[in-house]
Amino acid sequence: MRDGRTEGDATHDAIREPTGDAIHDVIVVGSGAGAMTGALMAAADGLDTVVLERTALLGGTSAYSGAACWLPGTQVQERAGLGDSTDAARTYLRALVGDTGPDRREAFLRHAPELVARLESDPAVEFEWRAFPDYVAAPGRMDAGRSFVPRDLPQEELGDLLPLVRPAVDRDRAGQGHPDGPLTAGRALIGRLLLAATRTGNTTVRTGHRVIGLVTEHGRVTGVEAETPQGTVTVRARRGVLLAAGGFEGDDALRTEHGVPGAAAWTMAPPGATTGDLLRAAVRIGAATDLLDEAWWCPGTERPDGSAAFTLGLRGGIVVDAAGRRFANESLPYDRMGRALATAQAPAHLIFDSREGGGLPAITVPPADPEEHLASGVWVKADTLPELAERIGVPAGALTDTVARFDGHAATGTDPDHHRGEDPYDRFFADTRNAPGPNPCLVPLDRPPYYAARLVLADLGTKGGLRTDVHARVLDGAGDPIPGLYAAGNTSASFTGRVYPGPGVPIGTGMVFASLAVRDMTSPGALPASGITSGATGGARSTVTAPPARD
Structure with a gap:
């Protein structure tokens, strides 16, 4: 994969904006983990x-994410001595998903170890295991987790590619660039894949290209139409087009049409990035779809600007509905808690006390500024629980009784109502320093003043999309592949159905099926019999589009 180059070689000849029509072997639409892997x-x-x-x-x-990669049975888990295996992951997935989509499940499991070995053969790509439990108690589960993350990436290794990588969510939403120090988590994953791709000498990156249509010739997809600041251009592909640019979570009209709860304002996708253009374009040429009412759910703490912060890992507090009652185990994995939130009587609030000095006893992405949230009214504060109940519009007696009952559970260490603290995932985020009782997940609310943070149903992206097969080929209504067209990541319908098995499943599956798409493009049977000439350009050096530098 190193293409004869050393780590010190320049990654590209120039940073410039390619414009106009063009032809390439492969078009990849999108730039998340799946797209960049492809x-x-x-x-x-x-x-x-x-x-x-x-x-x-x-x-x-992907750049906003923690970059967990759920890719079972690889050399990364072997290095960590986890005892993970493809068979264990198969058992786990069967227990959760059943026999729905077994062919794609098996393709994923078979290819994951091979893909990781190939990625790590490039000096730019390095992974390490990090504990993060699988999400569901089922046979084959890894209580410590089987996902892994990229190693931090020093900024100097990226050089003038650095301004191309999307910053972390809090800085990106504020219009700021990367802080000093290495790229971590999702930024490291994208940076490493970008660095490896450009070092091959065969990669062109065009930003500011909104793909709005697919070009077909004699029933085969041979290119795309894209809107650019310079006008509409046609980009053609000799081998194939891979659609991997996310779902339609950023489009309220499509969400309403397909019954996806929540709102575009509450998704964690970058603003304006995921409006369903690829879904519409593929459907226009006959592509089939599935799971269009689904998403990768999570609770969101409402922010002063109306957006939401991905909220997970509660260390304390309780969540109540509009009736002032608990309705779920607040320590559930975020997708399952999101599903509980979707059926609860809205609005819901996270109730917490001053044990952490007025800070939210949870992880939020982006982080929450308590004073800013209180000033805007999305958080409220009160000296007593009845006063807090009045301020958030729930029955005072119900909220007081709910807290008293929960405090009793904290004293005994058991939660007969919702079983909080009984699962390894629950305890993964617990802070024993703030838990005086026997169960670190049950922390009493006994230190006034009290707070309430408004919760909304957020998501990490839709998970329904184009139907695909084991080669990531997009299928038509009859179940036949559309020649030349592939999809991966959230542009496709997930083979995990309505289940979120573990941290990094969206990223891991996107990476695997993007790789399988490329493998199919290079197989003899995938090449067009006539028309566009196949074959690589050979000696082309990589070019990239650089946006204006940001502070």
Whole structure:
């Protein structure tokens, strides 16, 4: 994969904005983890590859993420001595998903170890295991977790590619660039994949390209139409087009049409990045869809500007509905808590006391400024529980009774109502320093003043989309592949159905099926019999689009 280059070689000849119509071997639409994996695999195979990104920055929601990669049975878990295996993951997935989509499940399990070995053969790509439990108690589960993350990436290794990588969510929403220090988590994953892809010499990156249509010739997809600041251009592909630019979580009209609860304002995707253009374009040429009412759910703490912060890992507090009652185990994995939130009587609030000095006893992405949230009214504060209940519009007696009952559970260490603290995932985030009782997940609310933070149903992206097969080929209504068209990540319908098995499943599955798409593009049977000439350009050096530098 190193293409004969050393780590010190320049990654590209120039940073410039390619414009106008063009032809490449492979078109990759999107720039998240799945898209960049597909681009790297194609470029490493010697194919002239172009990445088309709608926005000015690469990475999408992947860049905001913790970059957990749920890829079972690989050399990363082996190095960590976990005892994970493909068979254990198969048992786990069967227990959760059943026999729905067994062919895609098996394709994922077979290819994951091979993909990781190939990625790590490039010096730019390094992973390490980090504890994070699988989400569901089922056979084959890894209580310590089987997902892994990229190693931190020093900024100097990226050089002038750095401004292309989307910053962390809090800085990105504030219009700021990267802080000093290495790139971590999702930024490190995108940076490493970008670095490896550009070092092949076969990668072109075009930002500011909004793909709005697919070009077909004799029933085969041969390119895309994209809106750019310079006008509409046609980009053509000799081998295939991979759609991997997220779902439609950022489009309220599509959410309403397909019954996806929540709102575009509450999704964790970058603003304006995921409006369903690819879904619409593929459906226009006959593509089939599935799971369009689904998303990767999470609780969201409402922010002063009306957006939401991904909220997980509660260390204390309780969540109540509009009746002032608990309705779920607040320590559930975020997708399952999101599903509980979707059926609860709205609005819901996280109730907490002053045990952490007025700070939220949870992780929020982006972080929450208590004073700012209190000033805006999305958080409220009161000296007593009846006063707090009045301020958030719930029955005072119900809230007082709920807290008293929960405090009793904290004293005994058991939660007969919702079983909080009984699962390894619950205890993963517990802070024993703030838990005086026997169960660190049950922390009493006994230190006034009290607070209430408004919760909304947020998401990490929709998980329904184009139907695909084991090669990531997009299928039509009859179940036949549409020649030349592939999809991965949230542009496709997840084979995990309505279940979120563990941390990094969206990223891991996106990476695997993007790689499988490229493998199919390079197989003899996938090449067009006539028309567009196949073959790589050979000696082309990589070019990238650089956005204006940000502070």
